[in-house]
Amino acid sequence: MSRLFATRPGDDGLPGPERRLAVLALILGTLMAVVDTTMVNIALPTIAADLEASPSRVVWVTNLFQVVCAAFLLIFAALSERVGRYRLYTAGVGLFTLAALGSALSPDLETLLLFRALQGLGAAATLSIGPSLYRSIFPSRLLGSALGLSALVVAGGYAAGPAIGGLMLSVASWPLLFALHVPLGLCAASLAWRALPREAGRREDFDWRGALFSVAMMAGLFIGLDGAGHGVPGGEVLAWLGVSVAAGVLFLRRQRRARHPLLPLSLFTERRFSLAVSASGLAFVGQGLAFVALSFLYQQEMGFTPLQTAWMFTPWPLAIMVVGPLAGRLADRVNPSLLSSAGLVLLLLGLAALAGLDAEAEVADSLWRTALCGLGFGLFQPPNNREMMASVPHERSARASGVMSTTRTVGQSLGVALVGAFLAAGAPVQATLWAGAGACVLSLAASLARVGLAGRAQREARRART
Structure with missing residues (x-):
């Protein structure tokens, strides 16, 4: 592990001592987003009973988080080049933390779903650009090792989520699951603002039409896929998938014509x-x-x-x-x-x-x-x-x-x-x-x-x- 923070002459990225705080900010932000879903899944029956909601409605406490997160990954990746990745990452952690506090204080399911959508937005901002920040923090010679550390964090989060959720529910009520993110999030946001590499944003137009098509494409796909896995009538599933396909066609046409596309298709020529x-x-x-x-x-x-x-x-x-x-x-x-x-x-x-x-x-x-x-x-x-x-x-x-x-x-x-x-x-x-x-x-x-x-x-x- 110590070799990740050793500096050699000619290294790009951050100097060795500065990498530690920057990596800690990424680890905390990623862990919160990854642990959240598996931890909250354990609590869905408890939330349903406490808020007097049906299981089919309360499952959207997880689903809405995932749909919003998936729909905005590409958008935030593009937006980060305009506003700067350290700003977007810090803002994403801050939004996730505030929304977690709102989720903990929610008096009913509708309010909880609103804050879960906001948590999904915050998670999308951090997860979309996390790997690229590893590339900026570490020298090229250590890129594989850095991404191995990222894989360790994600796998650890998935493994720990159910155990953390079950343990906390055995001693406290479900709002504490969300409140747990607040101190961690404040720490992660502070570290991110202080330690992540600074960079100037690019002054270029943002592809708002491409962003709208991207949201429709991803939302239609995920709602359709979720419906297919939960016994929703076939006609409704096909309608959502049709929305996704139509939006995808419009998205690709827009990316070919836009001056500053949301997703440069030239990436795929490599x-x-x-x-x-x-x-x-x-x-x-x-x-x-x-x-x-x-x-x-x-x-x-x-x-x-x-x-x-x-x-x-x-x-x-x-x-x-x-x-x-x-x-x-x-x-x-x-x-x-x-x-x-x-x-x-x-x-x-x-x-x-x-x-x-x-x-x-x-x-x-x-x-x-x-x-x-x-x-x-x-x-x-x-x-x-x-x-x-x-x-x-x-x-x-x-x-x-x-x-x-x-x-x-x-x-x-x-x-x-x-x-x-x-x-x-x-x-x-x-x-x-x-x-x-x-x-x-x-x-x-x-x-x-x-x-x-x-x-x-x-x-x-x-x-x-x-």
Whole structure:
């Protein structure tokens, strides 16, 4: 860990001692946003009972947060280039913190949903540009290690969320879950304003029409996918997906014509970037499929309680926490596409092994399979993220970061929706896990397609440094 904060002559990024506070600001901001969803999920039945709301309405305490966050990721990534990333990140943490306080004090469901939407806005501002800030804080030689640290933080947040939520609900009421963010958020906002690298915003027009089309595209997609996974009538699901497709067509037309587009399509002319995005999206589809499918497998077929099921998942994020930083460090020295591909092979083997479980399987049989998936995903993600960030010009880092976050969110949501579609069609849970393995096969093909490109780029970077 100490090597992350050591300075060498010629390093770009912040000096070593200044990196510590900047990284702490990013860690706190990311943890709050990541922990929030899994922690609040545990409290939904309690919130429903306390506010006298039906389960179908109270689920929007989580859904609205996710929809708003996803819809604004690209927008905030573009806006950060105009106002400066440190300003937007600090404002995002501040908004998330104030909205968390409002959520804690909400007297009814409608007020709670309003503040949850505002929390989603704040989370989008931080998550959209977090990876690009790592690139500005750390020198290029440590980019993989830095993104490995980011993977460790995200995996740790997902793993800790249910446990934190369950523990706090055992001693206090649900508003404390939101109030917990207030002191952490104030600390994170103060650190961000003080320690993040300063940069001047660009004086250019903002693509407001593109932003509106982007919101409609993402909102329609996520509401439609959520409906498909929760038994909403097919006509309504198709209507929302139709809105998403129409808005997507208008969005692409606008991006081709706009003087300063929200999402420069030229990013995707770089094959390393476009292949890394494809590999990431498909891998997250596989992970989203597996997470939901395993919940049904453990509870409906193997007879575990919800709490036992939560513990059965822990090898996955714990393995990412162990392997992710190591994979990121290796990616600074070894071809990152080879590492990503090796990780996808392990993930594929793990999902195939999970698909072979039956109702009489021992707990240990499931745990090693889940751990294998986590090892694979931990080996895949940091090197692949490094490829995404390193393959674009530095001045486009914020846009690449927004694409990275959006790809992750869309991939996971598509995986969740596919589980609903499979189960609605009467398919066994094991078939859903095989579908996740199929998504990993496609991801592996995209990863292998850029091995030569990544190796050549890495050799050229080494020559430039020497």
